[in-house]
Amino acid sequence: MHTPNILIAGASRGIGLGLVETWLIKGARVRALIRSPNATLLQLHDRFHTQLSLIEADMTADDCIHKVLADLGDEQLDMLVLNAGQYGPAAQDVLTTSSTEVADLFMTNAIAPMRLARALQDRVLSSGVIAFMSSQMASVELALARDMPLYGASKAALNSLIRSWSHSADAPKASLLALHPGWVKTDMGGEQAPVEIADSVNGLIQVMEKQAGRGGCYFRSYDQQVLAW
Structure with missing residues (x-):
């Protein structure tokens, strides 16, 4: 029986941590x-030491790709999940935000995940998935980002x-997914968010597993909804 081999970027807390734990329980490698390990990840590593590897690197750093490739060796991936992200400036106002804040936001949320995915695309099986944690606020057609325009x-x-x-011309054979995790009770989403981490994580995994092997590019919500680009 094939053991799924999964890499999750941005795995130290919230949805990323939930994905790590859920896939470990399901028997995946x-x-x-992560930028640095925390107590919860170290406990998971002790519990699942034969399944879980921790790669310490900042996804926006120039040496990140080298560190990931060194850890992978010759192995192939079934799933590559780019989850790292940030909210950005608190004011979310183009009139007051600095050039540095904007550059950091777009590097973290758009450029760095795509750069890592492009570097690893040949390591993802054609039957696999390359998934990016997006948001329904990314939809230009839905226009839901009124209160968080920079994000x-x-x-x-x-x-x-x-x-x-x-x-x-170099599109991957693996399925490409932009994923909306829902408004989730995380540090970013806040306690008022209606979706529990476990519900988001289980839904996201179902979406990814459903799209595996199909190829193509999709924008999906954790609850299987098709979202407008």
Whole structure:
């Protein structure tokens, strides 16, 4: 029986951590890309030491790709999940945000995940999935980012890069997914969010497993909804 081999970038907390734990319980081999380990991840590593590897690297750093490739060796991946992201400036106002804040936001939410995915595309099986954590706020048509315009714009940039990649000459054979996890009770989502981490995680995994082997490019919600780009 094939053991799924999964790499999750942005795995130290919230949805990323939930994906790590859920896939470990399902028996998968998981690599967690993190800036630094925390107590919860170290406990998971002790519990699942034969299944879980921790890769310490900043996804926006120049040496990140080298560290990930060194850890992978000759192994192939069934799932590559790019989950790292940030909210951005608190004010979310183009009139007051600095150039540095905007550059950091778009690098973290759009450029860095795409750069890592492009570098690893040949390591993902054609029957596999390359999934990016996007947001319904990325949808230009739905226009839901009124209160978070900079965050929404950064995720829209990510979605644009994903779709452009899917139509390029070097488009991956693996399925490409932009995923909306729901409004989740995380540090970013806040306690008022209606979706529990476990419900989001289980739904996201179902979406990814459903799309595995299909190829193509999709924008999906954790609850199976098709979202407008």
